[in-house]
Amino acid sequence: MKKILSKYNDSKIFQLDAFGAFVSIILLSILFVFEEYFGMPKKILSIFIGIASVFFIYSAIIHFIKPLRWSTYLKIIAILNIFYCAFTIYHVFLHFENLTLYGQLYFAGEVLVIILLSIYELKMATKTTNR
Secondary structure, three states: OHHHHOOOOOOOHHHHHHHHHHHHHHHHHHHHHOHHHHOOOHHHHHHHHHHHHHHHHHHHHHHHHOOOOHHHHHHHHHHHHHHHHHHHHHHHHHOOOOOOHHHHHHHHHHHHHHHHHHHHHHHHHHHHHOO
16 A cells, blocks of 8 residues: 555645545445445435545645645645544444445445545655655
8 A cells, every 4th residue: 555655745645535535426326326235324425425525626626736835735634534534433333223234344444545545644744844
């Protein structure tokens, strides 16, 4: 994973973040359509899709405008991603009885990937700020 992330060593990380948000939008839309196979209520999935859409737009805009102080924007999206994970975990526990094994696996995987990316982003932003 470190080798993959090393390609995104500056403001290009927003490209990866936008791509991840886009993948989340697609996967969450699949969960929305096939709610009975995953167990998360459509109302909650709609909120998740909305949040992922906002994160996609944010990261895509930052990627294209390439601001000089991009590390500040990176800290913002990393922290927002961590809050999204906390929000997701809250809803996983709230709806755990309804979640199928597929739903549990999906959300565990999504949270794991986002947390790992957020930690990397925070380290990168801090390292860049300290230069």
